[in-house]
Amino acid sequence: MTGRRILLTAAAATLFALPALAAGDVGQLEKQPVNLSAIAMFLAFVVMTLGITYWAASRTRSTSDFYTAGGGISGFQNGLAIAGDYMSAATLLGLSSLVFAKGYDGFVYTISFFVGWPIILFLLAERLRNLGHFTFADIASYRLDQGKIRTFAAIGSLTVVCFYLIVQMVGAGQLIKLLFGLDYNVAVIVVGVLMVVYVTFGGMIATTWVQIIKAVLLLGAGVILAFLALSRFGFSLEAIAQSAIASHKDGVKIMGPGTLLADPVSAVSLSLGLLFGTAALPHIMMRFFTVPNAREARKSVFYASGFIGFFFLIVCVLGMAAITIVGTDPQFFEGGKVGGKLIGGGNMPVMHLAKALGGDLFLGFLSAVAFATILAVVSGLALAGASAIAHDLYARVIRKGEATEREEMRVSKIASLVLGVLAVVLGIAFEKQNVAFLVGLTFGVAASVNFPVLILSMYWKGLTTRGALAGGIAGLISAVTLVILSNAVWVVVLNNPKPIFPYEQPALFSMTLAFIVTIIVSKLDSSASARAEREAFEDQFVRSQTGIGAAAAAKH
Amino acid sequence: MHSPANTPVYERVRRNPKFQELVRQRSRLALILSAIVLVGYYSFMMVVAFAPDLLHKPMSDDSALSVGFPIGAAIIILSWLLTGVYSHFANGRFQDLTDEITRETLQ
Numbered sequence: 001m002t003g004r005r006i007l008l009t010a011a012a013a014t015l016f017a018l019p020a021l022a023a024g025d026v027g028q029l030e031k032q033p034v035n036l037s038a039i040a041m042f043l044a045f046v047v048m049t050l051g052i053t054y055w056a057a058s059r060t061r062s063t064s065d066f067y068t069a070g071g072g073i074s075g076f077q078n079g080l081a082i083a084g085d086y087m088s089a090a091t092l093l094g095l096s097s098l099v100f101a102k103g104y105d106g107f108v109y110t111i112s113f114f115v116g117w118p119i120i121l122f123l124l125a126e127r128l129r130n131l132g133h134f135t136f137a138d139i140a141s142y143r144l145d146q147g148k149i150r151t152f153a154a155i156g157s158l159t160v161v162c163f164y165l166i167v168q169m170v171g172a173g174q175l176i177k178l179l180f181g182l183d184y185n186v187a188v189i190v191v192g193v194l195m196v197v198y199v200t201f202g203g204m205i206a207t208t209w210v211q212i213i214k215a216v217l218l219l220g221a222g223v224i225l226a227f228l229a230l231s232r233f234g235f236s237l238e239a240i241a242q243s244a245i246a247s248h249k250d251g252v253k254i255m256g257p258g259t260l261l262a263d264p265v266s267a268v269s270l271s272l273g274l275l276f277g278t279a280a281l282p283h284i285m286m287r288f289f290t291v292p293n294a295r296e297a298r299k300s301v302f303y304a305s306g307f308i309g310f311f312f313l314i315v316c317v318l319g320m321a322a323i324t325i326v327g328t329d330p331q332f333f334e335g336g337k338v339g340g341k342l343i344g345g346g347n348m349p350v351m352h353l354a355k356a357l358g359g360d361l362f363l364g365f366l367s368a369v370a371f372a373t374i375l376a377v378v379s380g381l382a383l384a385g386a387s388a389i390a391h392d393l394y395a396r397v398i399r400k401g402e403a404t405e406r407e408e409m410r411v412s413k414i415a416s417l418v419l420g421v422l423a424v425v426l427g428i429a430f431e432k433q434n435v436a437f438l439v440g441l442t443f444g445v446a447a448s449v450n451f452p453v454l455i456l457s458m459y460w461k462g463l464t465t466r467g468a469l470a471g472g473i474a475g476l477i478s479a480v481t482l483v484i485l486s487n488a489v490w491v492v493v494l495n496n497p498k499p500i501f502p503y504e505q506p507a508l509f510s511m512t513l514a515f516i517v518t519i520i521v522s523k524l525d526s527s528a529s530a531r532a533e534r535e536a537f538e539d540q541f542v543r544s545q546t547g548i549g550a551a552a553a554a555k556h
Numbered sequence: 557m558h559s560p561a562n563t564p565v566y567e568r569v570r571r572n573p574k575f576q577e578l579v580r581q582r583s584r585l586a587l588i589l590s591a592i593v594l595v596g597y598y599s600f601m602m603v604v605a606f607a608p609d610l611l612h613k614p615m616s617d618d619s620a621l622s623v624g625f626p627i628g629a630a631i632i633i634l635s636w637l638l639t640g641v642y643s644h645f646a647n648g649r650f651q652d653l654t655d656e657i658t659r660e661t662l663q
Contacts, residue, residue: 106606107628115597118635122586122593243619255622256612264605271601294654295647302643309636313629314660486592526649539566545579546654548569548661 034181037364040372042180045213047373048193052209056202063405065414066203067134067387068289073208075296079303080209082287084215086308087279088168088377089175089370092218092315094394099319100326100349103244103254106319110312112271116278117210117305121298124279127458128288129297130547131540135384136285137392140457143536145465145529147397152472154392156449157282158279159476160384162426163442164281165378165419169427172374178344179351179367188427191375196420198379199386200413204290207379214376217369222314225350225366228357229321237317238523244323249339255324273507277443280450283377283384296549309467313349322349325356332356333489382419389415439507440483448475448510452518458544461537464522464530478513482506569661578653585645589638600631 063072073081095113098106132138137153169188170350176187198206233239241255248254278284291297330336332352333345341435342348351370355363395403403411430438456463456471483489485501522530543549569575603610611624 088621104624104628107625108601110630111631114632115593115635118593118639118642119590121639126646160654193631236622237625238619241625245620252612252620255614256624257608264602267601267605270600271597298643302639305636305639309632313632407630450610468598507571538570539563540568541576545582546569546575546657548565548658549563552614 002322013218026080035364035367037361038180038367039182041364041368042371045211045217049198049206049210049213049372049375051196052204052213053202054084056205056209059205063134063391063408063412065205066409066492067286067383067391069204069208069291069394072298073290075207076303077212077290077298078287078291078296078300080215080307081211081282081290082300082304083307083311084211084218084376085284085287085380086304086371087215087218087311087373089373091311092222092370092373093175093350095312095315096319096322096350097347100322101321102258103248103250103320104256105258107316108330110316112274114305114309114312114397115271116275117301117308120279121274121301121305122364124455124458125288125297125301126294127544128285129291129294129437131458132285132289134286134289134391135387136280136282136454137388137396140453140468141396142457143272143540144457144463144468145533147400148465148469150172150392152469153453154388154397156445156453156476157392158385160193160280160420160442160446160450161381163387163445165423165548166430166440167379167438168378169423170369170375170430173427173431173495175367175370175374178348179370180297188424191378192304192420192427194375194425195378195382195423196417198375199382199416199420201513203412204286205381206265207376207383208290210372211376211378214369215307216370218373219311220352221366221369222311222318223359225354225362226314226317226321229318229325229353232325233321233356240320240324244320247324247328254508263503265508266505269503269505269508272511273505274441276451276511277447277507280446280454282388284452285381286380286384286387293384295479296338296352318350318353322353329356329388353526363373376548378423382423384417385413385419386412440486440488441480444479444506444510445476446485447507448479448514452514454509456515456518460519460522461534461541462522463518463537464525464527464533466525466527466530467482467518467522470521471514471516474480474517475510475514478510479506482510562661572651572657572660575659578650578657580652581589582646582650585642588641593638594636596631600627614652 028047059070060066061112062070075093086485091113095106095110098109100106128136128139131142135153136157137150140153170189172191173184173188176182177184177542180187198210202209206516230240233243244254245252250258287300288297291300300338313441326332326342326349328338329352332343333339334341334350342352344351345423351363351366354366358365390408394402395401399407451473453463453468453472457468483506485499486506487499488504489500490499490501492495611622611627613623615623615626616623
């Protein structure tokens with residue numbers, strides 16, 4: 001069934017909630033006719049971003065330029081880039097199709113996606129900025145054992161990056177096959193090659209600008225589409241709602257919560273994974289180091305959450321409008337059967353909406369934006385992965401800080417190339433694979449492995465290296481195990497009749513376990529190094545609050 | 557170890573009453589705002605899970621829109637406005653205080 005497949009792959013990219021819906025059978029998509037206007041617009045985007053990469057390459061001299069754009073991005077620009085990192089193609093396609101299919105339940109997901117941002121600002125952004133240099137491992141290893149913690153944090157980051165990359169690559173391949181009419185493998189290779197070019201030549205400067213352009217395009221496309229949709233209904237939300245109730249098979253039920261989140265344990269586990277998984281995604285955390293100071297870091301989260309919130313609200317309007325405009329138009333259904341299968345699958349309502357309201361040209365534009373979006377997210381991920389390898393593993397652990405900047409940069413570039421090849425190979429290998437479990441794993445690992453260590457290292461004096469390692473490993477093992485035992489893998493992939501773990505998201509359980517183990521092991525740790533680590537907290541605390549010493553540390 | 561424990565510079569900062577004030581006030585603001593967002597969001601989720609009918613109510617007798625929509629939109633908009641509140645204080649008063657502490661410590 002193509003609908004489910006699309007929902008799974010494209011939407012799963014950031015929407016790990018969707019597998020609940022999409023974990024069904026994995027079918028094959030049919031290739032659509034070659035879409036010339038979409039390809040032309042996409043090429044225009046690629047040419048523009050390659051130009052930027054060329055410009056950025058001339059400015060990328062130091063590791064700091066490479067990883068953090070030299071800290072020279074303004075709060076507003078960085079806000080757009082963060083929003084770009086967070087608003088993937090899945091947000092546009094997945095959330096709007098959820099609203100299209102389920103009405104208000106889709107809106108509940110949208111809200112859950114949003115609330116992590118204010119929390120990140122209030123509790124994390126400042127300290128991340130003041131303590132960190134390039135990566136999240138910088139923070140965790142501030143007072144703990146460098147070698148062990150950096151290795152552990154780098155592995156955690158790389159795990160998240162790799163799973164997320166696969167999901168994005170598979171989503172890209174499927175989307176492009178559908179929207180551009182290109183082969184799956186061609187699409188995956190194009191994404192991989194462009195990603196490597198942006199990252200190796202332009203580093204964070206290019207990646208940031210690709211992200212900014214894409215965020216502007218995505219916001220612009222959303223606003224235009226919403227304007228066109230609203231104009232059909234005399235700019236009245238009430239009229240949209242009335243007509244949606246009349247058109248949707250569930251009628252008035254779509255105006256309130258239905259069955260999607262009926263189970264409170266799943267709802268809580270989902271929201272915990274979203275809140276804290278987001279906060280611990282390596283490519284998102286890296287964005288706090290691209291601005292010159294804490295002031296700009298705070299501003300950037302304010303702008304980012306403004307853009308994200310605004311976009312999410314627009315997406316809901318689009319989904320509601322699509323219920324009538326797309327849902328009652330036979331041209332968008334296979335065989336012209338209204339209420340049957342949507343052409344291109346269940347993830348396509350917003351694309352059909354674009355065609356209905358703006359014709360083929362607008363559909364082409366939106367397709368190009370969707371592709372650009374995947375490209376930008378993948379580049380951010382690759383850079384985060386490369387920094388974990390080059391900065392944490394190579395420069396700090398293997399060379400123990402003796403590597404020159406030039407050497408570290410060379411390793412970063414090789415690492416991005418390797419990640420690019422890996423992403424293409426895995427993207428092709430996983431084409432027909434159910435990626436739902438990968439999405440569950442991505443957020444599960446981020447929330448259970450990275451997050452507890454990150455937050456406790458900043459907030460809890462008692463944390464020791466042993467505790468962090470034990471808790472992190474417990475989180476990793478439990479998150480992976482629970483995902484394997486859940487419906488997405490145990491039933492869908494392994495064909496067992498019933499899942500052993502009844503919920504889709506492990507965060508509630510694996511994250512709690514990680515916290516408990518970390519705290520108990522830290523408490524029991526009476527070694528001399530543990531004592532030193534606890535004592536060092538006071539100094540770390542001053543720096544995390546004031547940033548004093550941060551500038552000096554950035555030159556080490 | 558990244559930095560030796562109890563560096564004199566940090567010791568001086570810790571003794572500065574302005575630092576104590578900064579930490580106390582900013583942490584309080586962050587905790588209050590986080591609590592508002594989290595309590596608001598989880599209350600909403602509990603209504604979604606246990607009392608969905610409350611959100612089904614129409615906004616007025618002849619309205620198709622349910623009260624769930626403005627409530628949901630309000631959670632998003634309010635949370636965003638709170639990031640503005642935090643940034644306003646953190647970048648204003650608290651940043652000034654931080655700058656003063658830094659100046660006094662490093663001179």
